[in-house]
Amino acid sequence: MSDVAALAGVHKATASRALNPSTSGLVNAATARRVRTAAEQLGFTPNSAARSLRTNRSFTVGVLLPDLTNPLFPPVARGIEEVLNARGYTALLANTDNDEAKERTQFEALRGRQVDGFIIATAQRVHPLLDEAYESGVPIVLVNRCTDKRLFPWVAGDDATGMALAVEHLLGLGHRSIAHVAGPQSMSTGVTRVRAFRHAVETAGIAPERAPVVVSESYTAPAGERATHELLEKHPDTTAICAGNDLIALGALHALKARGLRCPQDISLVGFNDMQFADEFQPPLTTVRVPHLDLGAEAARLLLERLDRYEEKGHPAPMSKTVFLPVRLVVRASTAAPPPHGA
Amino acid sequence: MSDVAALAGVHKATASRALNPSTSGLVNAATARRVRTAAEQLGFTPNSAARSLRTNRSFTVGVLLPDLTNPLFPPVARGIEEVLNARGYTALLANTDNDEAKERTQFEALRGRQVDGFIIATAQRVHPLLDEAYESGVPIVLVNRCTDKRLFPWVAGDDATGMALAVEHLLGLGHRSIAHVAGPQSMSTGVTRVRAFRHAVETAGIAPERAPVVVSESYTAPAGERATHELLEKHPDTTAICAGNDLIALGALHALKARGLRCPQDISLVGFNDMQFADEFQPPLTTVRVPHLDLGAEAARLLLERLDRYEEKGHPAPMSKTVFLPVRLVVRASTAAPPPHGA
DNA sequence: CTGAAAGCGCTAACAA
DNA sequence: TTGTTAGCGCTTTCAG
Numbered sequence: 001m002s003d004v005a006a007l008a009g010v011h012k013a014t015a016s017r018a019l020n021p022s023t024s025g026l027v028n029a030a031t032a033r034r035v036r037t038a039a040e041q042l043g044f045t046p047n048s049a050a051r052s053l054r055t056n057r058s059f060t061v062g063v064l065l066p067d068l069t070n071p072l073f074p075p076v077a078r079g080i081e082e083v084l085n086a087r088g089y090t091a092l093l094a095n096t097d098n099d100e101a102k103e104r105t106q107f108e109a110l111r112g113r114q115v116d117g118f119i120i121a122t123a124q125r126v127h128p129l130l131d132e133a134y135e136s137g138v139p140i141v142l143v144n145r146c147t148d149k150r151l152f153p154w155v156a157g158d159d160a161t162g163m164a165l166a167v168e169h170l171l172g173l174g175h176r177s178i179a180h181v182a183g184p185q186s187m188s189t190g191v192t193r194v195r196a197f198r199h200a201v202e203t204a205g206i207a208p209e210r211a212p213v214v215v216s217e218s219y220t221a222p223a224g225e226r227a228t229h230e231l232l233e234k235h236p237d238t239t240a241i242c243a244g245n246d247l248i249a250l251g252a253l254h255a256l257k258a259r260g261l262r263c264p265q266d267i268s269l270v271g272f273n274d275m276q277f278a279d280e281f282q283p284p285l286t287t288v289r290v291p292h293l294d295l296g297a298e299a300a301r302l303l304l305e306r307l308d309r310y311e312e313k314g315h316p317a318p319m320s321k322t323v324f325l326p327v328r329l330v331v332r333a334s335t336a337a338p339p340p341h342g343a
Numbered sequence: 344m345s346d347v348a349a350l351a352g353v354h355k356a357t358a359s360r361a362l363n364p365s366t367s368g369l370v371n372a373a374t375a376r377r378v379r380t381a382a383e384q385l386g387f388t389p390n391s392a393a394r395s396l397r398t399n400r401s402f403t404v405g406v407l408l409p410d411l412t413n414p415l416f417p418p419v420a421r422g423i424e425e426v427l428n429a430r431g432y433t434a435l436l437a438n439t440d441n442d443e444a445k446e447r448t449q450f451e452a453l454r455g456r457q458v459d460g461f462i463i464a465t466a467q468r469v470h471p472l473l474d475e476a477y478e479s480g481v482p483i484v485l486v487n488r489c490t491d492k493r494l495f496p497w498v499a500g501d502d503a504t505g506m507a508l509a510v511e512h513l514l515g516l517g518h519r520s521i522a523h524v525a526g527p528q529s530m531s532t533g534v535t536r537v538r539a540f541r542h543a544v545e546t547a548g549i550a551p552e553r554a555p556v557v558v559s560e561s562y563t564a565p566a567g568e569r570a571t572h573e574l575l576e577k578h579p580d581t582t583a584i585c586a587g588n589d590l591i592a593l594g595a596l597h598a599l600k601a602r603g604l605r606c607p608q609d610i611s612l613v614g615f616n617d618m619q620f621a622d623e624f625q626p627p628l629t630t631v632r633v634p635h636l637d638l639g640a641e642a643a644r645l646l647l648e649r650l651d652r653y654e655e656k657g658h659p660a661p662m663s664k665t666v667f668l669p670v671r672l673v674v675r676a677s678t679a680a681p682p683p684h685g686a
Numbered sequence: 687c688t689g690a691a692a693g694c695g696c697t698a699a700c701a702a
Numbered sequence: 703t704t705g706t707t708a709g710c711g712c713t714t715t716c717a718g
Contacts, residue, residue, distance in 0.1 A: 001711065011689050016713060023713090028687060045455045049401065050711035052392035053694050060456075069421055071619070074411040078438060090456060093436055095421060112388045113403075113433060250623065276414070280593065282625040344695065354705050359697060366697090371703060393695035396710045 001046070007038040015039075019046065052114060061303060062110035063093045064103060064120045070219075070247075071275045072292060073121065076143060079296025080119055087304055089116075096122050098218070104129055111138070116307055119299050123147050124186050139306045143299040146188045153306065153321040155299040157290035159189060159272075162327040163196035166242050166270040166288055169329055171204050174337045175240040175268060178206070180213045181227045181252055183244030190215070193244055193272065212238075216248050224251025225258075232259060239267060239338035246271035246278045246287055249334075253281060264336035274330055283333035290327050298323055344389070350381040358382075362389065395457055404646060405453035406436045407446060407463045413562075413590070414618045415635060416464065419486060422639025423462055430647055432459075439465050441561070447472055454481070460650055462642050466490050467529050482649045486642040489531045496649065496664045498642040500633035502532060502615075505670040506539035509585050509613040509631055512672055514547050517680045518583040518611060521549070523556045524570045524595055526587030533558070536587055536615065555581070559591050567594025568601075575602060582610060582681035589614035589621045589630055592677075596624060607679035617673050626676035633670050641666055 005015035010031060017023040018035035027035075038044075052058045063080055065073045081091050092110055096103035103122055107129060110118070117139035123130060125148045133140060134151045142154040170178050180197040183190035194213055201211040212235050216227035224247060232238065232255070243249035249271035256263050263269050263283055271278055271287035278285040302321060348358035353374060360366040361378035370378075381387075395401045404427055408416045424434050435453055439446035446465055450472060453461070460482035466473060468491045476483060477494045485497040513521050523540040526533035537556055544554035555578050559570035567590060575581065575598070586592035592614035599606050606612050606626055614621055614630035621628040645664065 012711090013690080013713075014688055016711095017688085020713085026687070031687085045451070047396070047711050048456050049392045049395035050694090051713075053390070053396050053696085054711080054713045056694075058392065067421075068411070068417040069619070071414065074417060077436075078410075078412055081436075081438065085452075090435060090452070092433060093420075093424075095424065108388070109428075109433070113391050276412070277620045277623065280620065280625065281623050355695090356697075356706080357704055359695095360704085363697085369703075374703080390695050393710090394697075396712085397695080397697045399710075 001044065003042055004035065004039045004044050007042065008035040010035060019044075056114075057116055058114040059089050060113065060115045061089055061091050061300075062107070062113075062115040062118045063091050064106060064110075064118060064122045065093060065095055066098050066122050067095050068093065069095075071277065072245075072273055075276075075292035076121060076296035076299075079293040079298075080143075080300045081296075082293075083297045083300040083304070089304070091119075091300075098122065100129070107133070117141070117303050119143055119296075119303055120152075121145065123188065125188055125191070126186070139303060141299045141303040141306070143295055144189065148188075150320050150322075153302045153323075155295055155302060155323045155325065156189075157288075157295065157327045158324040159192045159327075160196040160199075162272065162288035162290065162329075163193050163242065164200045165327070165329040166272070167197060167200035167204070169286070169331065169335065170240045170242070170268060170270065173240075173268065173335060176206060176338075177210050177235070177238050178240045178242065179211065179231050179235060179238045180242045181224060181231060181244060181248050182213055182215045183219050183248065184217060185215055190244060193242075197242055216244060216251070219245050219247050221247050221251035221254065224248030225255045226251070228252040228255035229259070232261075240269070240335070241267060242270050243272060246273045246275045246285060249278075249285055249287070250281060253285075253334075264334050266339055268335040268338070270329075270335060279332060281334075286332045286335040287330055288327050289330050291325050294325055298325065344387065347378065347382045347385055347387050350385065351378040353378060362387075399457075400459055401457040402432050403456065403458045404432055404434050404643070405450070405456075405458040405461045406434050407449060407453075407461060407465045408436060408438055409441050409465050410438050411436065412438075414620065415588075415616055418619075418635035419464060419639035419642075422636040422641075423486075423643045424639075426640045426643040426647070432647070434462075434643075441465065443472070450476070460484070460646050462486055462639075462646055463495075464488065466531065468531055468534070469529070482646060484642045484646040484649070486638055487532065491531075493663050493665075496645045496666075498638055498645060498666045498668070499532075500616075500631075500638065500670045501667040502535045502670075503539040503542075505615065505631035505633065505672075506536050506585065507543045508670070508672040509615070510540060510543035510547070512629070512674065512678065513583045513585070513611060513613065516583075516611065516678060519549060519681075520553050520578070520581050521583045521585065522554065522574050522578060522581045523585045524567060524574060524587060524591050525556055525558045526562050526591065527560060528558055533587060536585075540585055559587060559594070562588050562590050564590050564594035564597065567591030568598045569594070571595040571598035572602070575604075583678070584610060584612050586612065586614050589616045589618045589628060592621075592628055592630065593624060596628075596677075607677050609682055611678040611681070613672075613678060622675060624677075629675045629678040630673055631670050632673045634668050637668050641668065 005012040018027045018032040094106035121143045123145040140152045146154040182194045214231045216223045271285045274287045274289035348355040361375040437449035464486045466488040483495045489497040557574045559566045614628045617630045617632035
């Protein structure tokens with residue numbers, strides 16, 4: 001930078017001002033142009049470490065995800081990345097594998113790198129790390145899942161509506177024995193969807209015992225498969241299943257095949273999320289589409305908003321805005337009218 | 344850090360030495376312990392920006408990927424992340440969407456953040472950006488694809504063997520009219536697999552005109568579908584297809600369905616990569632398994648090796664080590680003997 | 687509008 | 703073994 005300043009014939013402070021968009025107004029337009037030209041000639045790239053050291057801002061955001069290898073998360077990561085990059089920020093992704101210790105390690109590592117804030121997709125309903133983080137005042141936005149204590153802004157798909165859509169679709173097809181293979185109840189998505197399921201069947205006048213709920217121990221195909229077997233042991237007259245998410249639905253598909261049941265002829269199945277390749281399953285999955293990219297983008301926007309206020313006015317009282325993004329049902333081939341004898 | 348030093352009753356330089364694993368040997372064990380205790384009490388986290396500024400190392404590596412949303416790349420990203428994290432490094436992922444301008448922007452942004460090196464999965468056979476990068480001397484390791492000029496260390500699956508395995512499998516099933524729907528020839532993987540395909544069929548004594556190659560314009564399902572239609576127009580007697588990768592294979596599956604052809608009864612299909620959910624396609628895909636996680640891990644190891652040498656001896660002559668990881672054929676339901684009339 | 691000067695938090699020579 | 707000192711490259715008062 002000194003070189004740039006020298007070449008432009010100004011002091012390095014002036015060069016700094018000229019090069020920084022937010023302060024370039026303070027400098028003579030002609031001078032500024034001269035500096036920019038010089039910078040270009042010398043191929044100058046500002047040293048972000050020095051800037052961070054001085055300004056105490058890294059223009060970096062930590063993103064905590066369960067697992068990048070789970071097809072749900074790449075789109076949210078991309079959504080985050082896109083809006084962050086546009087504002088000169090960089091996302092630092094970290095996988096926690098739903099492991100509390102690993103999450104803590106990653107969180108600390110990210111803090112050590114002076115991230116300006118976090119976007120967190122790993123919230124559990126009860127989450128000590130997040131409680132502590134709240135006390136410390138780091139800017140945080142939750143995406144997809146949230147904690148029971150509403151401490152942070154939160155962006156999610158409209159799960160309640162989505163589940164209602166799924167149930168109505170099955171109802172419309174003539175199903176009267178609809179079950180829910182739910183996700184883990186330690187996560188907000190798990191309980192929200194159960195609640196919405198119960199409400200929807202109740203509204204339709206279906207007796208609770210005709211609308212059983214079994215819980216899958218994780219949002220994975222193997223766990224979904226086990227839970228589905230359990231369901232069908234106890235409730236063999238089920239004609240339709242709402243899965244907690246698409247991976248659970250995939251497991252359910254495996255369970256049905258294992259039991260010699262055809263989908264959708266014997267049992268209809270609805271997933272949740274519309275993850276990549278849900279349309280390639282056998283049969284292609286009817287599911288609730290959640291706009292994952294937008295989820296990420298919106299979460300990033302919320303964080304930036306918070307960061308901007310942070311910068312201006314010190315530590316303002318954090319407000320816990322909640323944003324629900326609209327979802328819609330995508331009907332494919334895994335749902336049909338119930339078999340005549342099953343209704 | 345001054346606070347930590349004060350609490351431990353030492354100078355901050357001593358505290359620095361005590362806290363840094365590589366220099367803690369220079370300090371009295373008892374003193375070191377005292378310092379560490381003090382640091383813990385105060386919840387001290389070193390400021391990485393200051394360290395970077397001083398040491399000119401960020402312990403950060405830039406990773407250029409085409410698209411995180413493509414199921415091939417999350418596993419390589421995780422492999423990279425795992426070995427990098429274990430050594431105190433952080434990966435900065437950037438998506439280029441196979442767009443040269445975007446790639447350049449991301450590359451510069453990453454350089455601006457003082458990354459210590461790059462792992463690049465976006466290499467084209469002719470790649471001006473990489474030529475320039477080579478001149479500049481930044482440590483770089485290529486993963487999966489490589490440039491024609493062998494400037495950098497490179498980690499990839501053993502494509503030639505993989506393709507040979509695929510062809511042998513089809514040959515063993517009795518196929519004698521095998522086609523290859525190849526990936527883009529602007530990428531090393533595209534040409535390597537074509538070359539291996541030609542060699543394998545030739546070795547088996549199949550006439551070149553019985554083993555046509557059509558090129559898909561990208562590694563995507565829609566492009567693969569178009570290319571497959573083109574193939575089947577020109578060569579309707581084809582009984583088996585080797586796809587350039589699983590996404591192309593997926594497109595081929597769509598094309599077959601559109602033409603009323605059954606897989607594997609009418610046409611057998613082999614993919615490449617064994618990406619996530621390839622086993623859920625309809626039919627489950629026979630494919631060549633490439634160890635993507637290991638690819639990433641090995642690339643990270645190579646880069647760290649280079650970085651270590653870099654630190655010790657300044658800029659050593661970069662050596663372009665090439666590592667091929669073993670692959671194997673995973674036989675599923677998309678391959679079978681050719682139909683009687685088609686052989 | 688521009689220059690001078692200080693300092694962000696850390697590490698690496700050098701001295702003791 | 704520890705303390706002293708200087709300085710990494712930038713931004714930001716404060717003067718001019």
